[in-house]
Amino acid sequence: MSSEPIERRVSYLGDRLKASRCQSCGKEYFEVRDYCNNCGRKSYGKMDSIDLFYDKGKLELCTFVNEPTNKFMKLSSYVYGIVSFHDGKIRVPARLTDQLICDGDDVDLASLEGREVIPRFRRRYTVGKNDVVPTISLAFTLADEYYPHQEYTVVQPNKESELPGIVGYGAYASRFRIKEGSLERAVPFIDEDAVTASVEAGKLALIHSGLDSSWVGKVYVGSESNPYAVKPIASKVAQVLKLGEEDGDVQGVDAVDTEFACKAATSMFKDAASLVSYSRSGIKYAMVIGADNSQAAPRGCAGGELDTYVGFGGAAFIFGKHDVIAEVEGWYSCTSDTPDFWRRDGEQYPMHGGRFTGDPAYFKHMRKAACKLMERSNLKAADLNYFVPHQPNPQFPVRIAKELGFKDEQYLPALQINKFGNTYSGCSLVGLAAVLDIAKPDERILVVSYGSGAGSDAYLLRTTSQLLDKRKRQKINVKFQAENPFIEYVDYTTYRRLKLGM
Amino acid sequence: MQNRPAIVAVGRTKFGEHYGKEPEKLIEEAWLAASNEYNIERKDLEACYMSDCFLPITNKLGLEEGFLSELTELHVPMEVTRSFSAALMTACHAIQAGVYNTVLVGGIEKMTDRWDKIRDDLMLLDDPWSYYAGGTPESNHELMLRAYIKKHNITGENLDKLNMALAEITVKNHANATKNKYAQFQRKITIDQVLSARKTAHKPLGLYDFAPISDGASALILTSDSVAKKMTKQPVSVLGIGSATDYLNYPKREDLSHFVAAEFAMKTASQMSKVTPSDLQVIEVYDQSTVMEMVSLEDLGFCEPGTAWKSIHGCQNCYDIGGKQLYVNTDGGLKADGNPLGATGGAQIYEIYRQLHGEAGERQVNIGGGSPHNGCVLEFEGFGTKAYVTILGVQKDE
Numbered sequence: 001m002s003s004e005p006i007e008r009r010v011s012y013l014g015d016r017l018k019a020s021r022c023q024s025c026g027k028e029y030f031e032v033r034d035y036c037n038n039c040g041r042k043s044y045g046k047m048d049s050i051d052l053f054y055d056k057g058k059l060e061l062c063t064f065v066n067e068p069t070n071k072f073m074k075l076s077s078y079v080y081g082i083v084s085f086h087d088g089k090i091r092v093p094a095r096l097t098d099q100l101i102c103d104g105d106d107v108d109l110a111s112l113e114g115r116e117v118i119p120r121f122r123r124r125y126t127v128g129k130n131d132v133v134p135t136i137s138l139a140f141t142l143a144d145e146y147y148p149h150q151e152y153t154v155v156q157p158n159k160e161s162e163l164p165g166i167v168g169y170g171a172y173a174s175r176f177r178i179k180e181g182s183l184e185r186a187v188p189f190i191d192e193d194a195v196t197a198s199v200e201a202g203k204l205a206l207i208h209s210g211l212d213s214s215w216v217g218k219v220y221v222g223s224e225s226n227p228y229a230v231k232p233i234a235s236k237v238a239q240v241l242k243l244g245e246e247d248g249d250v251q252g253v254d255a256v257d258t259e260f261a262c263k264a265a266t267s268m269f270k271d272a273a274s275l276v277s278y279s280r281s282g283i284k285y286a287m288v289i290g291a292d293n294s295q296a297a298p299r300g301c302a303g304g305e306l307d308t309y310v311g312f313g314g315a316a317f318i319f320g321k322h323d324v325i326a327e328v329e330g331w332y333s334c335t336s337d338t339p340d341f342w343r344r345d346g347e348q349y350p351m352h353g354g355r356f357t358g359d360p361a362y363f364k365h366m367r368k369a370a371c372k373l374m375e376r377s378n379l380k381a382a383d384l385n386y387f388v389p390h391q392p393n394p395q396f397p398v399r400i401a402k403e404l405g406f407k408d409e410q411y412l413p414a415l416q417i418n419k420f421g422n423t424y425s426g427c428s429l430v431g432l433a434a435v436l437d438i439a440k441p442d443e444r445i446l447v448v449s450y451g452s453g454a455g456s457d458a459y460l461l462r463t464t465s466q467l468l469d470k471r472k473r474q475k476i477n478v479k480f481q482a483e484n485p486f487i488e489y490v491d492y493t494t495y496r497r498l499k500l501g502m
Numbered sequence: 503m504q505n506r507p508a509i510v511a512v513g514r515t516k517f518g519e520h521y522g523k524e525p526e527k528l529i530e531e532a533w534l535a536a537s538n539e540y541n542i543e544r545k546d547l548e549a550c551y552m553s554d555c556f557l558p559i560t561n562k563l564g565l566e567e568g569f570l571s572e573l574t575e576l577h578v579p580m581e582v583t584r585s586f587s588a589a590l591m592t593a594c595h596a597i598q599a600g601v602y603n604t605v606l607v608g609g610i611e612k613m614t615d616r617w618d619k620i621r622d623d624l625m626l627l628d629d630p631w632s633y634y635a636g637g638t639p640e641s642n643h644e645l646m647l648r649a650y651i652k653k654h655n656i657t658g659e660n661l662d663k664l665n666m667a668l669a670e671i672t673v674k675n676h677a678n679a680t681k682n683k684y685a686q687f688q689r690k691i692t693i694d695q696v697l698s699a700r701k702t703a704h705k706p707l708g709l710y711d712f713a714p715i716s717d718g719a720s721a722l723i724l725t726s727d728s729v730a731k732k733m734t735k736q737p738v739s740v741l742g743i744g745s746a747t748d749y750l751n752y753p754k755r756e757d758l759s760h761f762v763a764a765e766f767a768m769k770t771a772s773q774m775s776k777v778t779p780s781d782l783q784v785i786e787v788y789d790q791s792t793v794m795e796m797v798s799l800e801d802l803g804f805c806e807p808g809t810a811w812k813s814i815h816g817c818q819n820c821y822d823i824g825g826k827q828l829y830v831n832t833d834g835g836l837k838a839d840g841n842p843l844g845a846t847g848g849a850q851i852y853e854i855y856r857q858l859h860g861e862a863g864e865r866q867v868n869i870g871g872g873s874p875h876n877g878c879v880l881e882f883e884g885f886g887t888k889a890y891v892t893i894l895g896v897q898k899d900e
Contacts, residue, residue, distance in 0.1 A: 010634060030754070061652070061758065063644035064705045065636065069622040072636050080636050082645060082753040091753040093629075095636035104704030113648070124634055138635035 002131040010124075012249060014136040015240045017052035017119055019090055028089040052090070052119055053240070054152040054203075056143055057083040059094065059117050064107050071125035074190055074502050077101045079109070083117055083140055097122055097139040098146065098175045098189050100488060116143035121199045121240055122191040126502045133227050135236070139191060146175040146486040150475055155210030157322035164273040165324035165461070166317050167285065168209020168470065171433035172200040173313035173420045173481045176488050178495040180308070183394065185421025187495045188293050188312040190502055194225040195233050197291040197314045197426070202241050205287065205316035208474045209323075216243040216318065217283030218254040218275060222264025222425040223314075225293045227501075229345065232257040237289065254283075261341060262390060263451025264425045265290025265314075269459055272319040273328045285320040292424035297349035298496060306352065309393050311421020312499070315429035325467040326436060326445065329460040332373040334365055341452030352452070358396070361454050366390065366400045369456035370448045377460055381405035385443035388414040388431040390450035392422050400448075413438060419482040432461075434478040441465040507594040508730035508737040509894070510723050511539035512852045517718035517840025518686040525561050525612045525719075526573050532719035532848070533574075533608060540733050542723055548602040550580040551589040553609040554844035555883070559623055560616040570608075585609075586720065586847025587881040587890030591743050593724050603729050608721040611842035620715050628885040631751050642752050642885045643791035644707050649758035650797065654808030665706070667815040668792040669696035672710045672837055674819055675789065679834025681864035684849070686716055686840030711792045716840035720848025722855075738855050741777055741876070742893040744770025750887055761794075761886035764801035768880075771891040772803075777876050779803040782893075783828055783869050784857050785878040786850035789835040790885075798880055802891070804828060820867075829867045832857065847881040851892065854879055858896045 012018070013031060020029045022036035023046040029036075030052075036043040062081030065072075072078075078101065083094040097120060101107060117140035124134035143149045157167075173186040174197075188197070198221050206213055221234040234255035238244065244253025258264045265288050272286035291314025296306035319328075340361035343350035353361065366389065374380065381387070387406045389397040394417050401411035414431035423430055428449035435445055445461040471477075490498065513535025515528050529552075537544070552570055563569050567580040583589045586609035593607045613620050625633040632642065647668075650656075656664055673693055679685035691710060699708030730737035746766035749755050755762070772778055779802060787802070789795035799810040804823050813821045813828075821828045833839045833853040836846060854877035856862040867874055879892045 014631075014634065061645045061648040063641050063648065064703070065638055065641055066703060066705075067621075067638065067640075068636065069625050069633065069638055070619060071622065075636070078636060080638070080641050082758070093632040093635035093637055093751070093753050107704060109648075109706075113652075125636075134634075136634055138631075 002127050002134070004132055007132045007134055011135050014138060015121060016242065017137050019050045019052060020047045021050050022047055028086060030090050030092055052085050053137060055085055056116050056118050056149040057085045057140070059112055059115050059140070060084045060091065062109050062112050064104055064109060066104055071127070074126050077104060079107060079112060092138060094138055094140050096141070097191055098141045100490065100494070116149065117141065118143050118147060118149050122196050123193060123502050133195070135195070146484050148475060150207050152207045153210060154212045160322050161324045161327060163327040163329065164277045164319055164321050165327035167320040167322065167324055168205050168211060168318040169315060169433050169436060170201050170204025170208050170474065171313070171315040171430045171478050171481070172197055172204055175486060176490050176498060178492065179489050182418060184419050185309070185311040186313050186423070187490055187498050188501070190498050192293070192312070193227055193501055194223040194291050194293050195227060195236050197293065197312065198223065198233050198237050198289045199240050201289050201291055201314045201316035202237050202287060204474065204476055205318050206241060208470055209318045210470070210473065211285055211318060213242045214245050216253060216285045216287050218272065218286040219243050220256055220258055220265065220268040220272065220288045222258045222268065222290045223292050224259060224261060224264065224343070224424055225295050226257065243287065260455065261452035262392070262424045262427055263449045263455060263457055266428055266447070266449035266457040267333065267451070269317070269319070269328070269457065270331045276320050284322070285318055287316055287318045289316040290314050290425035290429045292426055293499065293501070294422055294424040295343070295349050303349050303351045306350065309417070309422045311423045313420050313423045313430060314426030315433045317429065323466050324464055325470055326461040326463045329462050330373060330377050331457065331459045332369055332376065333455060333457045334368045334372070335455035336365070338454035340454055357452070361452065362392065362396055362450050363400060365454050365456035366448050366450050367403070369458035370404055370446065373446070373458040373460055381410070383444065384410065384446050386414060386435045386439065386445040387411040388428060388435055388445060388447040390428045390448065391415060391417040391431060392427070394418055416478060416482070430478065436467065437471070437477045437479060439463045439467060441467055505598045505600050505726040507597040507724055507740040508727045509740065509851070509855060510725055510730050510733050510737050511536045511542060512722045512855045513539065514684055514720040514849050514852050515718050516684045517716045517842055517849065519614045520612070520717040521614070525557060525563065525610055526569060528612065528717065528719035529608055529610045529721070530573060532721040533606065536721040536723055544574050544576060546604050547576060547578060547606045549578050549596065549605045550574070550576070551583065551593040551605060551607045552580065553583045553586045553589040553847070554611055555584045556623060556627065557610060557612065557844065561612050584844065585881055585883045585888070585890065586845060586851070587879065587892055588745070588883070590724070590847070590851065590892060591745060591890060594740050594743055597724060597726050604723065604725045606721060607724055608719065609845035609848040610719040611844040612717045613715040613842060614717050617715065629750055629752055632753070640707065640712055643712070643793045644705055646758060646797065647706050647793045650760070650793070653759040663815045664811040666693070667811040668711060668796060669693050670814060670817065671789065671792040671795050672696050675831050675835040675837040677819065678832050678865060679838030682833045682839060685834045685838055686714060687834070687838045707791060707793065713790045713836035713841040716842040718840055718842035718845045718849070720845040720852055722848065722851060736859060736896060738858050738894050738896055740892060741895045742771040742773070742775025743890070744768065744774065745888060745890045746770070747888050748886055750884070752885055760797045760807065761801050761882070761889060763886055763889035764798055764880055764891070767889040767891040768802045771893045775893040775895070777893045777895065782876055782878050783826065784832065784854065784867050784874045785828065785830055785880070786833070786853055787830055787835070787880045788882045789831060789837050790841065790882070795830065795835065802878070802880060832862065832865045832867060847879065847890070850879040850881060851894070854894050858894060
């Protein structure tokens with residue numbers, strides 16, 4: 001049994017890496033402090049709150065751990081050391097993550113010392129099934145590898161649009177992949193889960209949007225792999241990303257998790273767009289995140305067919321009315337009670353309706369939503385630049401795209417299933433992110449997601465010139481992660497082990 | 503010094519795995535051994551100071567004072583500290599203040615009863631934030647070694663010599679332990695064993711560079727000089743005792759390459775006792791790792807910072823400090839004698855006591871044809887978070 005108060009205090013400080021700096025002498029502390037020991041009484045109340053969440057550090061010293069303490073046993077071996085920030089003003093203990101060490105001979109400790117590292121928000125260690133899931137950002141990755149350092153610079157919003165739309169976005173997939181045939185799928189590192197992916201996506205979206213995180217008034221997280229049956233991912237996202245006005249240790253933001261299989265996040269696009277358009281809501285920006293450590297039973301077990309396609313990752317979209325990069329021109333959603341895919345409470349893996357996940361489920365709803373929205377908007381397939389379908393496997397999206405009359409160049413840029421696998425709630429969102437990464441201003445994008453159970457959300461988006469201005473801020477885009485030279489491929493057994501997590 | 507504290511009897515158990523023994527049996531054994539020395543009865547005791555680092559965690563005993571009260575059938579004041587040296591220091595203060603004449607100082611630990619969780623416990627005691635980041639009880643020692651090498655810019659051939667010196671520390675300690683019937687390990691090891699364990703671990707330090715977990719107990723009887731003289735011809739006086747504290751979180755400390763607390767504790771103890779490192783040729787240091795033994799030689803003032811490995815390298819059973827012999831951890835140290843946290847300091851005091859009395863048998867150190875006059879003990883709590891230095895001397899007429 002873990003202690004809830006201790007957990008809260010450790011992650012409150014450790015998730016964000018909160019620190020303090022003395023206004024007079026500049027001394028820094030890795031903790032929240034009211035006064036400086038150098039300056040004594042006169043510094044009381046004159047300490048600046050800083051944090052290292054978006055910072056980069058330097059790995060000063062390191063050693064190899066191959067006999068971890070009990071709670072780190074599932075990591076089996078890793079590099080552990082001391083990271084310094086701000087030229088050594090702050091030093092923290094650190095574990096290097098995203099490293100699969102098969103043979104300790106491969107670890108060259110001396111070559112790691114002195115390298116730049118980035119704090120990453122991860123699970124801390126293994127706890128009991130009934131315990132609070134502990135997290136921490138004292139896990140680091142090398143800055144010159146898969147995930148480079150990006151500055152988070154706040155830009156004052158300028159132009160207000162008539163229509164609400166996307167003002168920033170970020171897609172995140174882990175460094176590891178499993179490759180079977182032409183299909184590559186993202187595999188989480190063992191300390192990653194839907195919560196850490198949500199935070200990563202949200203962090204990238206904030207960097208891309210240039211928004212002050214305190215301006216975000218609502219956050220929705222759609223996922224079907226929340227490690228908790230009850231306890232939102234959104235609360236963790238809000239706390240770690242400091243969404244909304246910070247007041248003491250509480251964030252002035254509304255945070256909620258949504259669930260509707262793979263369309264849990266896309267469903268909230270319209271809610272976010274509406275909320276920021278309603279002047280009396282007082283909310284200027286709303287963040288929607290879809291992320292999953294997509295679950296599947298092992299091959300050969302009931303429901304194991306899903307194991308061929310499941311991936312890991314997600315994306316976050318911030319909606320607002322200022323400096324919009326893609327306006328939301330219209331939407332249409334449809335629903336029917338069609339049980340084509342489900343997971344009963346308490347069960348680890350989902351089940352599905354086999355051949356009936358196609359025509360009476362995916363195709364029926366996708367077709368309905370796409371056609372209705374195009375009909376209402378008086379648009380034909382040829383009038384659109386991009387089509388972003390939900391992509392549970394490599395075949396379904398191609399079939400629906402062709403059926404709706406889209407050409408290869410309209411839908412292929414959105415097809416990321418072959419790179420990251422089916423990221424469930426994050427799936428259509430990653431596809432949309434890939435399109436926004438390459439679209440030109442004044443282009444129309446049709447996004448149609450699908451959630452089993454069943455329903456579809458269709459959105460008509462129109463890009464603006466702001467798209468190009470903001471693109472420069474995001475180095476870690478979809479292509480960067482899909483074609484990254486630091487991707488590491490794992491075998492089936494490792495993939496299952498990593499996916500199971502800590 | 504008024505009411506200078508003096509040790510009149512010491513006792514200890516064998517260190518190691520006491521699978522079949524209750525913790526109370528161990529402390530009883532140590533206390534009986536000490537009381538037998540000068541026929542001290544339990545009713546002579548006016549107070550008890552006991553140390554255990556985490557007996558309530560490992561053995562769920564309840565209040566240790568109550569358990570000690572049951573054991574001794576005494577109702578005198580009793581206090582518990584986390585290290586033997588801390589208990590001794592508190593007892594010394596009471597004797598000096600004239601509150602008591604005769605007190606029992608004891609220490610116990612029963613770590614192997616919780617062998618499956620002990621490394622997590624140890625790391626959480628050492629430094630919780632390092633634990634949260636994935637640190638192990640060994641990793642801070644390895645990081646300190648890296649910091650030491652970097653700070654003093656030790657490279658190439660010198661680095662090889664340093665690594666060899668660390669291995670020699672362990673070999674020496676194991677050899678010493680074979681002459682100590684109470685020691686946990688009774689076998690010699692070779693340099694090759696130490697080096698190949700490091701290779702297996704893919705780390706700068708391996709299995710043989712670290713002290714084990716142990717069960718054990720130790721005890722001593724403390725009085726004042728004037729009382730001691732009536733009891734024994736040769737009491738061992740506590741000439742000086744000092745302690746100092748450092749940050750819990752190792753990465754936060756200003757200098758990662760040594761233990762500043764040991765330096766400060768030595769200064770205090772040295773000032774109090776008027777004994778300097780040059781007066782000392784027999785010392786017990788807290789070698790939880792070979793790095794700790796090396797670095798401690800510098801922190802206690804025997805070697806200049808960054809040079810201890812030179813004094814160690816090539817030596818057999820004693821180190822060469824500027825042409826003078828320094829005997830370190832003649833009982834085998836924590837590495838080979840064992841390290842039952844709360845009792846460890848008691849075993850260190852025990853060794854110095856025996857050496858000063860000339861009763862150390864095969865281990866006996868001879869300085870200028872006789873047993874040494876002074877000795878020194880360094881004990882840590884945590885990873886250098888607290889340091890205690892105790893300087894002992896055989897009674898001389900004043």
